[in-house]
Structure formats: C-alpha cells, structure tokens
Amino acid sequence: MREFDLIARIRERVASRGDVVLGIGDDAALLQVPDGMQLVVAMDTLNDGVHFPIGTAPGDIGWKALAVNLSDLAAMGAHPAWCTLSLSLPTPDRAWVDGFLDGFFALASEHDVALVGGDTTHGPLSVCVTAHGLVEPGRALRRDGARVGDDIWITGNVGDAAAALSLLQRSERVPDPLRARLDRPMPRIATGRALHGLAHACIDVSDGVLADLGHVCAASGVGARIDVDALPASEALCALSLDAGTRRQWQAAGGDDYELCFTTDPARRSELDATLSRLGVDASRIGVVVANPGIVAHDADGSAWQPSATGYVHFSD
Amino acid sequence: MREFDLIARIRERVASRGDVVLGIGDDAALLQVPDGMQLVVAMDTLNDGVHFPIGTAPGDIGWKALAVNLSDLAAMGAHPAWCTLSLSLPTPDRAWVDGFLDGFFALASEHDVALVGGDTTHGPLSVCVTAHGLVEPGRALRRDGARVGDDIWITGNVGDAAAALSLLQRSERVPDPLRARLDRPMPRIATGRALHGLAHACIDVSDGVLADLGHVCAASGVGARIDVDALPASEALCALSLDAGTRRQWQAAGGDDYELCFTTDPARRSELDATLSRLGVDASRIGVVVANPGIVAHDADGSAWQPSATGYVHFSD
Numbered sequence: 191m192r193e194f195d196l197i198a199r200i201r202e203r204v205a206s207r208g209d210v211v212l213g214i215g216d217d218a219a220l221l222q223v224p225d226g227m228q229l230v231v232a233m234d235t236l237n238d239g240v241h242f243p244i245g246t247a248p249g250d251i252g253w254k255a256l257a258v259n260l261s262d263l264a265a266m267g268a269h270p271a272w273c274t275l276s277l278s279l280p281t282p283d284r285a286w287v288d289g290f291l292d293g294f295f296a297l298a299s300e301h302d303v304a305l306v307g308g309d310t311t312h313g314p315l316s317v318c319v320t321a322h323g324l325v326e327p328g329r330a331l332r333r334d335g336a337r338v339g340d341d342i343w344i345t346g347n348v349g350d351a352a353a354a355l356s357l358l359q360r361s362e363r364v365p366d367p368l369r370a371r372l373d374r375p376m377p378r379i380a381t382g383r384a385l386h387g388l389a390h391a392c393i394d395v396s397d398g399v400l401a402d403l404g405h406v407c408a409a410s411g412v413g414a415r416i417d418v419d420a421l422p423a424s425e426a427l428c429a430l431s432l433d434a435g436t437r438r439q440w441q442a443a444g445g446d447d448y449e450l451c452f453t454t455d456p457a458r459r460s461e462l463d464a465t466l467s468r469l470g471v472d473a474s475r476i477g478v479v480v481a482n483p484g485i486v487a488h489d490a491d492g493s494a495w496q497p498s499a500t501g502y503v504h505f506s507d
Numbered sequence: 508m509r510e511f512d513l514i515a516r517i518r519e520r521v522a523s524r525g526d527v528v529l530g531i532g533d534d535a536a537l538l539q540v541p542d543g544m545q546l547v548v549a550m551d552t553l554n555d556g557v558h559f560p561i562g563t564a565p566g567d568i569g570w571k572a573l574a575v576n577l578s579d580l581a582a583m584g585a586h587p588a589w590c591t592l593s594l595s596l597p598t599p600d601r602a603w604v605d606g607f608l609d610g611f612f613a614l615a616s617e618h619d620v621a622l623v624g625g626d627t628t629h630g631p632l633s634v635c636v637t638a639h640g641l642v643e644p645g646r647a648l649r650r651d652g653a654r655v656g657d658d659i660w661i662t663g664n665v666g667d668a669a670a671a672l673s674l675l676q677r678s679e680r681v682p683d684p685l686r687a688r689l690d691r692p693m694p695r696i697a698t699g700r701a702l703h704g705l706a707h708a709c710i711d712v713s714d715g716v717l718a719d720l721g722h723v724c725a726a727s728g729v730g731a732r733i734d735v736d737a738l739p740a741s742e743a744l745c746a747l748s749l750d751a752g753t754r755r756q757w758q759a760a761g762g763d764d765y766e767l768c769f770t771t772d773p774a775r776r777s778e779l780d781a782t783l784s785r786l787g788v789d790a791s792r793i794g795v796v797v798a799n800p801g802i803v804a805h806d807a808d809g810s811a812w813q814p815s816a817t818g819y820v821h822f823s824d
Binding site: 212219220222223225226228229231232234235237240241266268274275276278306308311312313314318320322323325327333334392394409 | 528529532533534535536537538539540542543544545546547548549550551552554555557558579580582583585589591592593595623624625626628629630631633635637638639640642644647649650651709710711726
C-alpha cells in the first residue's frame with residue numbers, strides 16, 4: 191500500500207461538513223470559521239507502548255487518538271468541528287489501517303468532526319491529531335479561574351483506566367468495563383458546553399486527578415483540599431476488592447480518565463445539580479479550593495494521604 | 508528534564524500575537540480568526556532518518572519541521588498565523604531542545620508565526636507541526652484549477668536538496684549551499700500571496716517536480732508536457748559537473764525543494780514577470796498544460812525522458 195493509496199483509503203471514508211471549503215487533497219485544508227466564534231485548537235500525540243499498550247487493537251488506537259483531543263476541547267467548553275491526522279506506520283497493512291479508521295471515524299461521527307487533512311509517514315507507530323473546535327467569545331472554560339471557597343467536582347468516576355493498565359502490566363485478566371475505559375475514553379463534550387457560566391475553572395483528567403487539579407491551582411494561584419475517599423469509583427473497580435491504598439493511588443494519581451475536573455461557587459450547587467441531571471451526568475464533590483498553594487489530600491477519616499507518584503511524567507532526569 | 512520543565516522552556520521563548528486569546532498553558536489554545544477570513548490548516552510530520560538524515564543538527568530539524576508546513580500555506584496563498592508542535596524525544600536533552608527551538612523560532616519569527624500549543628512525549632524522535640494560516644475568501648490557490656494551454660512555472664531552482672541527500676548517502680562531501688537547501692528550506696510565502704489572480708493552480712514541490720505536478724494535473728483533469736532541461740539549477744548544483752541523467756533525475760524527481768510550481772495564462776506573462784520582479788523572485792517556464800492526462804517529459808532536444816523513480820514513496824508493497 192503506497193502513501194497515496196493510504197490517503198485515498200482515508201479520504202473515501204471522510205464525512206463532510208458545510209464549513210469545510212476544501213478538505214483532504216490539496217496542500218492544506220480551507221475552513222470557514224463562523225463570524226464571531228473563536229477557534230479552539232488542541233494537539234496530542236499517542237506513541238506505541240507509551241500512550242497505549244503494545245498490541246492494542248487498531249480500532250481502539252484510532253478512537254483514543256481522537257478522544258484525548260476532543261477531551262481537551264470538552265475541557266474548554268468548545269464544540270468540536272474539524273481535525274487533522276498524522277499517522278506514522280512502520281509497515282503498511284490494509285487490515286490495520288481499516289481497523290484504525292473504524293475506531294477513529296466511529297468517534298468522529300458521534301461528534302460531527304470532519305477529518306480535513308494531515309499526512310501519512312513511514313516510522314515507528316505514532317498517531318498525532320490536531321482537533322479544532324469553536325466557542326463563543328468569553329465562554330471558554332479555562333484553568334485560571336478557580337476561586338478560594340469553590341467546590342471541586344469531578345464527572346463520572348476515576349481509576350478504571352489505571353486499574354486496567356496495572357492489571358495488564360501484571361498479565362492479569364482485565365475486566366471488560368475497565369479495559370473499555372482505558373481504550374475508548376468518552377470525551378465529555380456536552381458537559382463542557384453546559385458548564386459555561388457555572389464552572390470557574392475546568393481541566394480534563396489525563397495525568398491523574400491530583401496532577402491535573404495541580405495545574406488548575408497553579409494557573410489560578412490557589413490551592414486545594416481533596417478527600418481521596420470521595421473520588422467516585424465504578425462498579426467494576428469496586429468489584430476488584432482492592433486495598434484502600436491501591437484504590438486511592440489509581441483513583442487520585444492514575445490518569446487516562448478523561449473526566450472533567452471543575453470548580454464552582456458552593457452557592458450554586460442546586461443549579462449545577464439541575465444542569466447535570468438534565469444531561470444525565472453524575473459528578474462528585476471531592477474537595478474545596480483554599481488560599482494556600484499546593485494540594486492537600488486526606489482520607490475519609492481526615493488523615494493526610496500522599497500518593498506514591500502524582501501523574502504521568504514523560505521525562506525524568 | 509521533566510515534561511513540564513520542557514514545556515516551560517518552550518513557553519518562555521514564545522512570541523505573542525494580538526489574535527492569540529490564550530496560548531500555551533491550558534487544555535487548548537484560543538484564537539481569534541478575523542471576521543471574513545478563511546482558515547488554512549496544514550499538518551506534516553518529520554521522522555528521524557526518514558524525513559531528515561540521522562544526525563541532522565537539532566536547529567535544522569526545528570527549522571525544517573516548521574518550514575515544510577509553512578510551504579504548504581505558501582502553496583495555498585495564505586498568510587501564516589499560528590502553529591502547534593508535537594515533539595517526541597527518546598531522551599530529554601536540554602542542549603538538543605534549545606538547539607531545536609533556536610531553528611524553529613528563527614523561522615517562526617521571520618513569518619510572525621505564534622506557537623500556541625501542542626505536546627511533548629516520550630518516543631522515537633519525531634516532530635509533528637500543524638500550521639494555521641489565513642486567506643481572503645476566493646483567494647486561496649488550489650491544485651484543481653490548471654487549464655489546457657497554461658504555462659507551467661517553477662520558482663527558484665530545484666535539485667539541490669536531492670543532490671545533498673545523495674552525496675550524504677554516499678558519504679561524500681556536501682557543498683554548504685546544497686546542504687542548506689536540504690536542511691533549511693525557505694517557504695515561498697510572499698510569492699504564494701502574490702500569485703493570487705495570476706496562478707490557476709499551485710503546489711509546493713516536496714516530493715519532486717514530476718510527482719507534485721502530477722497531483723495538480725490529476726486534480727485539474729489535465730496533463731502536462733515538461734522540458735526537464737528547462738528545470739532551473741543553482742550554481743552549486745552546476746558546479747558538481749554532473750552527467751545529464753543524474754542532474755535530470757535529481758531536478759525532476761528528487762524532492763525536498765519547497766519551491767512553488769504553478770500554472771498561468773500565457774497571455775499574462777508580462778504581468779507575471781512584473782509581479783515576480785517586484786518580489787525579487789526568479790521563476791522558470793518549464794512546460795505547458797495539455798489535455799491528455801499524465802506527464803510527458805522531454806529533454807532540450809525533444810527526446811522523451813523518463814525518471815528512474817518519481818517522487819518519494821512512503822510505502823510500497
């Protein structure tokens with residue numbers, strides 16, 4: 191399969207949008223941003239064996255490569271619109287590419303995202319996606335708006351992906367619901383849109399709750415107190431009958447959750463409840479924003495708790 | 508050097524633009540597209556040992572990763588505006604990163620391009636850039652507008668980069684001007700802008716003149732007749748005293764030139780001359796657009812000429 195066969199194979203599966211003036215097939219894509227909207231741009235790369243386990247199904251890689259980028263748009267409160275894809279492959283393989291595209295386009299069509307360009311190269315397996323979204327001016331959710339006294343919330347539940355990865359690494363059986371959370375994260379687009387006017391700050395949880403909340407606190411010039419036993423756990427995670435230490439570690443510092451962590455005024459809890467109920471989304475109150483910089487974590491008894499590592503570190507000395 | 512140190516190192520060198528609402532440091536960048544302008548998006552990845560020779564200086568890799576993307580914007584007739592960068596590194600190395608950024612930002616500042624986001628990951632050396640430009644509606648240069656009877660032009664000269672690569676691969680000395688063309692291509696932004704209203708079709712030459720002109724012909728539903736001895740050669744290339752076969756091969760099918768190949772109405776030659784003179788840019792007329800699909804190449808004597816390979820092929824069965 192030559193490069194241009196591969197591009198043709200991708201191109202024939204691309205869905206259109208009215209605002210794509212020119213998609214795949216020229217030197218660059220030509221896009222019509224609606225007047226008065228701001229452009230939101232996120233770019234994330236997944237490398238084989240680093241961001242997904244070696245041997246991950248191609249459809250799951252395709253899904254996840256787009257999902258992690260849409261999750262960034264969700265955290266900004268943006269509508270997804272377009273994306274570009276750079277796919278590096280060590281060897282051409284029609285079945286692999288078709289599987290990859292199955293996963294990629296399954297998620298793209300759920301959110302009406304048009305693939306408008308990119309490239310295919312020869313190299314170690316790596317997938318880079320740039321996602322473009324749109325947001326009304328002043329409506330973007332940012333990291334730098336958390337205020338002292340704010341409630342801290344997290345959507346859904348956390349720790350499933352870390353559990354799946356840990357079990358995989360120990361060659362233990364991984365329950366399907368946990369593996370699905372690792373392989374096919376669901377970007378919280380509708381929730382991000384609904385948090386406008388409610389959330390003071392927002393981030394998506396990719397590196398672990400403590401690490402990502404740390405970015406919010408640093409950007410906002412505040413700190414946080416977190417109850418690690420308030421972190422919501424899925425039925426599948428609870429069914430593992432973990433010791434508290436392991437569960438807390440996976441939930442607070444595991445990463446790959448792609449839930450939204452956000453802060454709101456406690457006076458508006460009922461409004462937030464109503465908004466989330468309308469969407470059918472659960473969220474858990476896990477702590478409070480404080481003036482003192484840094485994050486203090488405690489358990490349900492109020493005893494201080496420290497993770498054995500916070501967040502995924504790509505490079506260390 | 509941890510990921511966040513690396514991001515901080517990049518962030519402190521970023522230049523600003525008035526239309527960057529929010530740059531590096533949140534989940535995504537927030538950009539203000541001017542009302543009435545269309546967005547132009549190109550994405551290209553460079554992999555170690557595939558798109559640049561192993562051992563290429565980090566500054567040259569940084570320059571080239573941005574240059575190949577800006578060249579795509581040039582071929583569309585767009586103004587560059589913003590870019591995102593995904594940098595995968597096998598090991599953290601401050602000196603390497605600083606050198607890379609020297610080259611990247613040297614070119615970015617020449618064209619007032621703001622780096623607004625991206626990511627850094629652990630993996631084999633690979634650089635992915637997404638470049639964003641702006642163009643007035645209806646002004647974009649495309650591949651699909653070539654007309655039968657059009658002159659075919661190429662800017663500057665071609666073959667230098669292919670010569671440099673070939674000498675390198677044979678461990679021969681590479682003259683500096685040839686190496687510079689391989690390592691630090693100059694995107695033809697001003698020329699692309701000036702071709703509005705003159706060029707019927709345009710492409711940048713990355714895969715070789717014949718291969719890229721072939722894309723223009725295919726998109727336009729036409730063919731081309733090319734005089735390979737009309738392909739312009741630099742003084743440095745001429746100084747190599749090549750046999751005609753090698754020179755033609757490098758010039759017509761070598762790639763990595765990043766010149767613009769475009770077609771115009773022959774009735775407007777003097778207007779084109781005046782436009783290019785004003786810019787101080789040379790262009791050579793290398794052939795004519797014909798109705799018959801495919802490209803027929805001949806030499807100065809009119810004898811048919813065939814390359815031994817056309818263009819760079821990323822994958823082959």
